[in-house]
Structures are given as structure tokens and as C-alpha cells.
Amino acid sequence: STPLICSCPYHPFLLSSVGYLTVNIEPLPPVVAGDAVTLKCNFKTDGRMREIVWYRVTDGGTIKQKIFTFDAMFSTNYSHMENYRKREDLVYQSTVRLPEVRISDNGPYECHVGIYDRATREKVVLASGNIFLNVMAPPTSIEVVAADTPAPFSRYQAQNFTLVCIVSGGKPAPMVYFKRDGEPIDAVPLSEPPAASSGPLQDSRPFGSLLHRDLDDTKMQKSLSLLDAENRGGRPYTERPSRGLTPDPNILLQPTTENIPETVVSREFPRWVHSAEPTYFLRHSRTPSSDGTVEVRALLTWTLNPQIDNEALFSCEVKHPALSMPMQAEVTLVAPKGPKIVMTPSRARVGDTVRILVHGFQNEVFPEPMFTWTRVGSRLLDGSAEFDGKELVLERVPAELNGSMYRCTAQNPLGSTDTHTRLIVFGMARSPGDWENNHRGGSWLGGFPRRKKQ
Numbered sequence: 001s002t003p004l005i006c007s008c009p010y011h012p013f014l015l016s017s018v019g020y021l022t023v024n025i026e027p028l029p030p031v032v033a034g035d036a037v038t039l040k041c042n043f044k045t046d047g048r049m050r051e052i053v054w055y056r057v058t059d060g061g062t063i064k065q066k067i068f069t070f071d072a073m074f075s076t077n078y079s080h081m082e083n084y085r086k087r088e089d090l091v092y093q094s095t096v097r098l099p100e101v102r103i104s105d106n107g108p109y110e111c112h113v114g115i116y117d118r119a120t121r122e123k124v125v126l127a128s129g130n131i132f133l134n135v136m137a138p139p140t141s142i143e144v145v146a147a148d149t150p151a152p153f154s155r156y157q158a159q160n161f162t163l164v165c166i167v168s169g170g171k172p173a174p175m176v177y178f179k180r181d182g183e184p185i186d187a188v189p190l191s192e193p194p195a196a197s198s199g200p201l202q203d204s205r206p207f208g209s210l211l212h213r214d215l216d217d218t219k220m221q222k223s224l225s226l227l228d229a230e231n232r233g234g235r236p237y238t239e240r241p242s243r244g245l246t247p248d249p250n251i252l253l254q255p256t257t258e259n260i261p262e263t264v265v266s267r268e269f270p271r272w273v274h275s276a277e278p279t280y281f282l283r284h285s286r287t288p289s290s291d292g293t294v295e296v297r298a299l300l301t302w303t304l305n306p307q308i309d310n311e312a313l314f315s316c317e318v319k320h321p322a323l324s325m326p327m328q329a330e331v332t333l334v335a336p337k338g339p340k341i342v343m344t345p346s347r348a349r350v351g352d353t354v355r356i357l358v359h360g361f362q363n364e365v366f367p368e369p370m371f372t373w374t375r376v377g378s379r380l381l382d383g384s385a386e387f388d389g390k391e392l393v394l395e396r397v398p399a400e401l402n403g404s405m406y407r408c409t410a411q412n413p414l415g416s417t418d419t420h421t422r423l424i425v426f427g428m429a430r431s432p433g434d435w436e437n438n439h440r441g442g443s444w445l446g447g448f449p450r451r452k453k454q
Contacts, residue, residue, distance in 0.1 A: 020046060021043060021044070021045040021113060021115050021125055022044045022045070023042070023043040023111060023112075023127040023128055024041075024042055024043075025039065025041050025109070025111050025129040025130060025131040026041075026131075027131065028131065028134075030134040030136050031134070031135055032101075033135055033136065033137040033138075033171075033322075034100055034101065034102075035101055036097065036099050036100065036101070037098045037133070038095050039054075039095065039096045039109055039133070040093055040095050041054070041094045041095070041111030041113070042091065042093050042129075043092050043093075043111075043127070044092070045092075045113075045115050047115035048072075048116045049092070049116075050071075050072055050115055050124050051071050051072060051112075051113075051124075052070040052094045052111070052113050052114075053066060053068070053069050053111075053112045054066070054067050054069075054096050055110040055111075055112065056107065056108075056109055057108040057109065057130075064110070067096065068094075070094065094113075101133075101135055103137050103171060103291055103292045104292070105133060106133060106134065106135040106171075106292055107132065107133060108130055108131070108133075109131050109133055110129070110130045111129050111130075112127075113128070135171070136171055136320075136322040137169060137170060137293055138320050138322035138327075139168060139169050139174055139318055139320060139323075139327060140169030141166075141167070141169060142165065142168075142316065142318055142327050142328070143165070143329055144163055144164070144165050144314070144316045144330065144331045145166065145367075146161070146163060146368070146413075147162035147163070150368045150369055150370030151367070151413050152370060152411050153306070153335070153412060153415055153416040154413075158303050158304070159303070159304055159413065160301055160302070161301070161302060161303070161304035161309075161413055162299055162300065162301040163178070163299070163300045163314055163316075164297055164298070164300075165178070165298040165316035165329065166295065166296075166297055167295070167297075167298075167316075169293050169295075170293055170294060170296070170318075170322075171293045171294060172321075173296050174318045174319060174320040175318065175319045175320070176284065176298040176316060176317070177282075177316075177317055177319075178280075178282070178298070178300045178314060178315065178317075179314070179315045179316075179317060180312060180313070180314055180315075182313070182315075185280050185282075187281060188279060188282065189281075189283070190282065190283040190301075191283070278302045278303055279302060279303075280300055280301070280302045281300070281301045281302065282298060282299070282300055282301075283298070283299045284296060284297070284298050284299075285297045285299075300314075304414070306414045306415055309333050310333060310335055310414045310415065311332060311333065311334055313331075313332050314330065314332075315328055315329065315330035315331075316330070332364070332366060333366060333414055334363055334364060334365055334366055334414065335365070335417070336361050336363075336365045336369045336410040336412060336416075336417050337362050337363045337365075337415075338361055338362030338363070339358050339361055339408060339410050339419045340359045340361065341357070341358060341408060341421045342356075342359040343357075343421060343423070347424075348397060348423065348424065348425050348426065349426050350398065350425055350426075350427035351396050352396070352397055353393065353394065353395045353396065353397075354394040354397050355392070355393050355394075356373070356392040356393075356406060356408075356421060356423075357391045358371055358390050358408060358410065361410070365410075366412075367412050369410045369411055369412040370388065370411060371388065371408060371409070372386050372388055372411075373386060373387040373388075373389070373392040373407070373408055373409075374386045374406070374407050375404060375407075376404075376407055376420070380392075381394050381395070381401065392406065397423070398425075399425055399427050401423055401425055402424060402425035403422065403423070404422070405420055405422050405423075406421055406422075406423065407419070407420050408420075
């Protein structure tokens, strides 16, 4: 329990035929967890004091926990008043100090004061005051993550993307907002998450603020992908953009303008349609914790454009009355580039367990990429066509795998990249003929035999 220090100055006062007693606790503004707090109870009387009791009220007022008591009957420095004849109004103050207030100290407090009734010495007149101690706490952590990761890259279909800012430990709930490249994002508030089948999020606002980047003609000449154009037959056409999500059924977001001159750049890479600035949708959720704090999650959703959003800096900022300046966490959206592959053991022999691991990239990658392994021209050792994971394990490799090529595809919603590595298996030659083949560089074992020890 929090240590309590109480100072209660008392002075002699007169009893009168009619005594009175007024009690009040000085109001306090919200305090920050960790600060020292002093509760002050002021009371005025012309009677003879009996006791002072401080209570902390819990469970909605059903429980009162006594945190301090002053009993005048057992006070050695208390002076009895019977010898005083003149009437005197005296003001007293009882203080309770919380040296290091905690969130658990939040709640109501009461100060009860009792004086003797002169007419009946057995009777005590009581009065009380109360105060609500509001303890604030700044957030203790903030992080930005990508929802639904790892996720694949799609070069033929626009997809929605969501950043999640998680802020924990604050009381009351903080205000959370996003910025892109240092500029606040004007987001449309949502009460429900965007439906997965809703399609790309669109809006009719002018597209201009994001064109500060150095964009080539491919990025400037934006249109929808030509997915399945050949299968449809005839000349490729642009799919009609879907209507955007709306936070209010009465507000409809206008569809993207269809009369856009199109130039076929490549059937292998999409031509994105962005006649409007990306529309951002923001949704908040709050989860109370048992200690009185609140976890806030802010979800920012928009239609991802890898050609523009790659290397975009997004930051989540938090404002809170217990903070002197905003908290911030930031991420840069980056596609994977240049995977580094490590194979152990470096010299594999027949029967070894070989591990092929993605050890990193040439750049920092966000969001988390997904990895897919395939064997070029054949199936993997276990007979499967591909394997998902950061590490490919080949158990008890046979000599037949010597020279086999493995491809690792690393991708996130911003892009995809491939890297290859070749497995060389070393082993013992089976016959003198194999020995000659080894010297000619044609051994199917991929290595040279060891000499027998004499």
C-alpha cells in the first residue's frame, strides 16, 4: 500500500452552547502518476474536536477503507477547553500526503470530522467533505504494425492496405493520428472496418499532393491492370473502378473518372489508375485494462499503390494531457530487395541436413515479407511444389541433389524479388572410374574422394 503521511495541526478552542462544524476538501486538478499529492481537509468549528478520519472509497462507494485516524482522546498534545470562557472560531487543516501517486490511487476520498456536543457529552456531531482524485498516466508504449502480414504482392490487382498504431498504458485514452512524410493525413472516420470484398478504396478529391516524388512516365500514366486481357479476347479494356467505402450511407464517394487516355506500357506490370489522391480511412478501437489504463488501436486503411507508396514514411503520433510533447513511432514502407541467402553447412556431404536461410536484405523491409521456396525444374525433396517460410530444410540430402537450383521469392504488398542458390553435394567416389571422372571434373558426386589412411 502507498505510504501515507499526515500532519494535523490543532489549536485550543471554546465550547459554546451551540457548536457548529463545516468541512471541505480543497479541489485538485488531475495529477500524473508518480507525482507527490497532498489532500487537504479544511474544517471550521467553535466546538471541541473529537476525531478526524480519512477514507478511501472503493467499489462504487460500497467499501470505505480507513487510511488515517486522529483521536483527540489519545492525543498527548491536545488541550481541553473547559477553562476557556470566550467564544473562538478556529480553522483547522488535516492533510494526507501520497508521496508517489499510482493509477490505483485514482478514486474518491472522504474526510470525516467529529466534535463533541456540549449539551450531551455522549453525543458527537459529525460532518464530512469529499474529493475525487483523478490520476492520469501517460502511454507507456507505441508501435506501428501492418495488418494481415505477411501478405503477398499483387502486380495485377489493386489491394487495400492497413497500418495499425497500438498505444498502451495511457489514462485517459490518448488522441492518436497519422502523418505521411511529416504531413497530417486527412482521413475519413470509420466506425466499422472496411470489408475485405469491398475492392479498392476510392475518392474524388484532386490528386496532387503525392506527386512530389520523382515519378517516371509509367508511374504518371496510371490505369488499371490488364489482367486476363488475352483471355477475354479483343483489345484490352479498363475495368470500371468500384465505388469507395462510406462512413455514412447518405454520403457517396464519386467514382474515378473513366475518360482517361490510356497507353499500353507493359502487360507484365500494371498501369495504376489514380485520378484522385488516395482516400485514407481511419478507425479507432479502445480496450480498457484492469489497471484503469486504455489500449488504443488506430487503423489507417487505403488502396496501396506500390509505385507511389514505396519508401513513403508513415508516422503515428499520440497526444495526451500527461505528456509534455507527443509520442511518435514511424515506419517506412519498403519492398524487399537483394535477399541474402546463407546455406549451412557450407560444404554439404551426402546424408547431411542442409538448411537454406534468408539472412537479411540489402535494405530495411516493411511490412514483414513472406518467403516461398521452389526447386527450379523439379519438386522439393519432400515432393511438394513449394515451401513457405524463411528457412528451407533438406534432410539427409542424396547425391542426386548435387547441382540443383533453389529459388526463394520474397514479397510484401509493395513488391517481390527472387534470388537463387545452387546446392553442391560432396561425397565419396564409388569406383576407380569415378576417381578418374573426378580428376576430369565430371564427378556426379560433385567432389573428390578422400585418401585412405595408411
